[in-house]
Amino acid sequence: MAARAVPRRLYLAIFGALMGFTALTVWAAFIDLGRLNMAVAMTIAAAKAALVVLYFMHVRYSSRLIWVVVGAGFVWLIILISLTMSDYRTREAPVTPAWRAAIQDKLKL
C-alpha cells in the first residue's frame, strides 16, 4: 500500500461496475426465480464486495500478509454463519419409524 498510486481511471471503472451490479441486482429481484433469487442477490453482493476490497481498499496491491488476514476474516464469517445454520437446519430432522427402531436396536446392544 505504499505510495504506488492506483490510476484514477481504474477507480472510475470500478465505480461503473459497482453501479452496474446495483442495477442488475434490483432488476433480478423483480424476476421470480424461487429460491435462486437469494443466491443471485448474494452472488452479486459478493462480487461487489470483492471489487471494493481488491481495488478501493488496495488489497490487490498489498502484501501476502494482508491477503491472508483479510481472507481469514471472511472465512471466519462463513464459519460463523454456516455452522450456526448447520445446527438450526438439522434440529427438526424427521425421525422415521425405521430410523427410531434402528437407534433402539443399537441401544439394546
Added chain:
Amino acid sequence: MAETHTALPAHQFDDLEQQHEAGALGMWAFLITEIMFFGGLFTVYTVYRWSYGQGFAEASRHLDIRLGAINTAVLIGSSLTMALAVHAAQTGRRRVLILFLLFTILLGSVFLGIKAFEYNHKFHEHLVPGPGFRLAGPEARHAELFFSLYFAMTGLHAVHMIIGVGILATLVMMANRGRFSPAHHAPVEITGLYWHFVDIVWIFLFPLLYLIGGR
C-alpha cells in the same frame, strides 16, 4: 507526534513501506472485529429469514426500493470520492484532497438524510417494533421481527456512518493544516479502509432487506 514532513519512518520501523503495511494491517485487524460484529446480526438474520421467509418477504415490501437503491448509489459514489481522496493524498495534492474529503462528507450526509427520512416514514406507518407496531395479517409477528433486524442492522450501520463523517471532518482540518504528504498520509488511507468497509456492509444490507419481497 513525529515530524510529519520528513520522509523517515518512526524509529521502530525499518522503512516507510513497513510502516505503511503495519498501519494497514492494524486497521484490517480492527475491521475483522467489525466483520464479526456485523456478522452476528447477519447470522441472526439468516436464522430467522430461513424460518419465517414469508413474514420477511411481506415486511420487506413495506420498504421503498427506490430510496434503498438511491442510497446504494450514493454510498458507492462516496466510496469513489474517498478512493480519489486517498489518491490525492498519495500524490500530495492538498486542495484536491480536501475537495474529495468534503464530497465524501456530503454524500455520507445525503445517505444519512435519506435514512432519517425512511425511519420517520416507518414511525408514521407504525412499523417500528414495540407496543406501537401495527400490521394486519397472520405474519405480523414475523414481520415485526424483520423490522427489529431492519432497525438494528441499518441503525448500527448508520452509527458507523456518523462516526465516519466525524473522522472525515477531522481529516479535512488536518489536511487544511498541511499535515499530510505523499510520505505521510496514513490517517487518510486508514479512514479510507474504514469508509469502504461501511460501504461493503451496505452492499449486503440492501439486497437482504429491500429486495426480498419478490414484487
